Amino acid sequence: MLKNYDIVIIGASAAGITAGLTARKYYPQKSIICITDVSKVPIPCGIPYVFGTIGDAMKNLIPVENMCKANNIDLVNDKVIKINREFKLVLLESNESYGYQKLVIANGSNPIIPTIEGTSLENVFMIRKDPSYLTTMMKQIDESKKIVIIGGGFIGAEMAEECRKRRLEIEITIIEMQQHCLQLVYDEEFTILAEKALIDQKINLLTQEKVKKLVGHKAVEQVILESGKIVEADMVLLCIGCSANISLAQEAGLRIGPTRGILVDSYMRTSDTDIFACGDVCEKVSFFDQKPSNLKLASIATAEARIAGRNLFENKRKMEGVIGCFSTALGGLAFCAAGLTESQATAKGFEVVCGVGESVNRHPGLMPGAGNMKVKLIFNKKDTALIGAEIFGAISGGELINALSVCISQKITAENLVTFQAATHPALTASPIAYQLVNAAEMACVKLN
Ligand SMILES: Cc1cc2nc3c(=O)[nH]c(=O)nc-3n(C[C@H](O)[C@H](O)[C@H](O)COP(=O)(O)OP(=O)(O)OC[C@H]3O[C@@H](n4cnc5c(N)ncnc54)[C@H](O)[C@@H]3O)c2cc1C
Incomplete structure (x- = not known):
C-alpha cells in the first residue's frame, strides 16, 4: 500500500x-x-559504555x-x-x-570487516549499532579470558577500558598498526599520555603490528600478526572504522x-x-x-x-566543511581535539605556530575537583588563525574543546584569544592569570612576534 x-x-x-x-x-x-x-x-557514542559503566544495552x-x-x-x-x-x-x-x-x-x-582470513570465526565481533547484537557481545565478554581488540583508535581504546571495567581479571590486548594508539587524532605527546592511561589499567598494547589472520577451529583461538607474533584470544573485537x-x-x-x-x-x-x-x-x-x-x-x-x-524546501544553511571535533575519556582523563593536529596541519602544507598552556583548573589548586589541564593550540602562521586544538587532563576539557571548535570555524586569531574576556571562578576554572588557552595563545603570539 x-x-x-x-x-x-x-x-x-x-x-x-x-x-x-x-x-x-x-x-x-x-x-x-x-x-x-x-x-x-x-546512542552510538554510548556503545562502549554499555559493557562497563552502563552495563545494559537497553539503557x-x-x-x-x-x-x-x-x-x-x-x-x-x-x-x-x-x-x-x-x-x-x-x-x-x-x-x-x-x-x-x-x-x-x-x-x-556499518563497521568495516578487514579482508583477512578468519573474521567469520565464532566470537569475532564488530561494533554494531544494534542493542540485541550488543547484548550477545556482552555475554561473550563475560565468558572470555583473552580479549584482543584490533584497532587502537578511540573506539578500540574505549572498548578496552570498558571491558576492563567489566572484567578485572582477564587479559586485554589492543593491536594497532600505527606507531601509537589514537595517532590519527592526536599529536604524539598526547597519544603517549593516552597509552599510559591504558597501560595503567593493565591493557596490553601491541603497536606497529598488523594482523595477518585470525585462526581457530570453530571459534577464534589466535591472532597471527604479520611480524610472526601470535596472540592467544578467545574473543576478538574489530574496531577499525566504518x-x-x-x-x-x-x-x-x-x-x-x-x-x-x-x-x-x-x-x-x-x-x-x-x-x-x-x-x-x-x-x-x-x-x-x-x-x-x-x-x-x-x-x-x-x-x-x-x-x-x-x-528541505529552501536553501538556508550551508556546510563549510568538517572541522573534526571529538573527545574521549581514558583513565578518568579527558583527551580532546578539534581541527588539525600539528602533524596533520604540517602534512597539509600549513606552516604552523603552536603554543601550550598547562595549569590546574581551579584556583587555588586545593579547591575541590581540581585537576591538571594541558591545552595545545595550533595556529596558521600565515594569518595567525586557530586551526587546531588539543586538550588533555581535567574533564572540563570536554566542553572547552567545543568552544575552541567555534573559534576555529570563525578563524579566531592568536591575538583574539589572548585578549578575550573569560569568566573565571575558583570553584569552576583555572585562575585568570593561568588560564590555559589564553596562555597557550600568548606563547604562540610571542613566537609570531
Ligand atoms: C562505538 C562508537 C562510538 C562512537 N563514539 C563517538 C563519539 O564519542 N563522538 C562522536 O562524535 N561520534 C562517535 N561515534 C560516531 C557516531 O556514532 C556516528 O558518526 C553517528 O552514529 C552517525 O550517525 P548517523 O545517523 O549518520 O548513522 P548511524 O548512527 O549509523 O545510523 C543510521 C541508522 O539508519 C538505520 N538504517 C540503515 N539502513 C537502513 C534502511 N535501509 N532502512 C531503515 N533504516 C536503516 C540503521 O539501523 C541506523 O539506526 C562513535 C561510533 C561508534 C560505532
Whole structure:
C-alpha cells in the first residue's frame, strides 16, 4: 500500500532524528515519517559504555519514539529496500511504500570487516549499532579470558577500558598498526599520555603490528600478526572504522564521492535535488582545504542533519566543511581535539605556530575537583588563525574543546584569544592569570612576534 508524506527520512539515529526534529521546527505543516530498521536505536557514542559503566544495552537508547511523538513525526520500524526516484517513493521490506516530496537519506555506516582470513570465526565481533547484537557481545565478554581488540583508535581504546571495567581479571590486548594508539587524532605527546592511561589499567598494547589472520577451529583461538607474533584470544573485537551504507543510494543512481559516501553539495543535496543526505552515509570535505575527508562523527552527522532538515524546501544553511571535533575519556582523563593536529596541519602544507598552556583548573589548586589541564593550540602562521586544538587532563576539557571548535570555524586569531574576556571562578576554572588557552595563545603570539 502507498502512503504519501511531504518528508520521508531513512534512519532515525543521530542524523535521521535530528533532520526530522529540525524539519519539524521550520516546516510545521509538513507531514514527516522516519523509517528505522532497528526497533531500538542505540546512542552510538554510548556503545562502549554499555559493557562497563552502563552495563545494559537497553539503557543506552535514543528516545526516538518519544521524540517523534512529541514532534508529530510518524515512526515506522521497517527496512527501506529501494528508492524509486521516478515515482518518488521508497519501498520497504514489508512491501509497504511511502511516497515523498523530499527524501532524507540518513542510513549511516556499518563497521568495516578487514579482508583477512578468519573474521567469520565464532566470537569475532564488530561494533554494531544494534542493542540485541550488543547484548550477545556482552555475554561473550563475560565468558572470555583473552580479549584482543584490533584497532587502537578511540573506539578500540574505549572498548578496552570498558571491558576492563567489566572484567578485572582477564587479559586485554589492543593491536594497532600505527606507531601509537589514537595517532590519527592526536599529536604524539598526547597519544603517549593516552597509552599510559591504558597501560595503567593493565591493557596490553601491541603497536606497529598488523594482523595477518585470525585462526581457530570453530571459534577464534589466535591472532597471527604479520611480524610472526601470535596472540592467544578467545574473543576478538574489530574496531577499525566504518564505511558508509551507500548501496540504496547507489542502486538509485545517486552520485557517490571519492571516499565512498553519497555525494552532496554544501546544502546537503544529493545529485537529485529532492533527495538530501546527512551523517555517516554522506561524503564530506575538510573545512581546511575542501579536500575529501573520511571523518565520521556524531557531531558532524547532527550538524549536517540541521542543515539538511532546514534546507528541505529552501536553501538556508550551508556546510563549510568538517572541522573534526571529538573527545574521549581514558583513565578518568579527558583527551580532546578539534581541527588539525600539528602533524596533520604540517602534512597539509600549513606552516604552523603552536603554543601550550598547562595549569590546574581551579584556583587555588586545593579547591575541590581540581585537576591538571594541558591545552595545545595550533595556529596558521600565515594569518595567525586557530586551526587546531588539543586538550588533555581535567574533564572540563570536554566542553572547552567545543568552544575552541567555534573559534576555529570563525578563524579566531592568536591575538583574539589572548585578549578575550573569560569568566573565571575558583570553584569552576583555572585562575585568570593561568588560564590555559589564553596562555597557550600568548606563547604562540610571542613566537609570531
Ligand atoms: C562505538 C562508537 C562510538 C562512537 N563514539 C563517538 C563519539 O564519542 N563522538 C562522536 O562524535 N561520534 C562517535 N561515534 C560516531 C557516531 O556514532 C556516528 O558518526 C553517528 O552514529 C552517525 O550517525 P548517523 O545517523 O549518520 O548513522 P548511524 O548512527 O549509523 O545510523 C543510521 C541508522 O539508519 C538505520 N538504517 C540503515 N539502513 C537502513 C534502511 N535501509 N532502512 C531503515 N533504516 C536503516 C540503521 O539501523 C541506523 O539506526 C562513535 C561510533 C561508534 C560505532
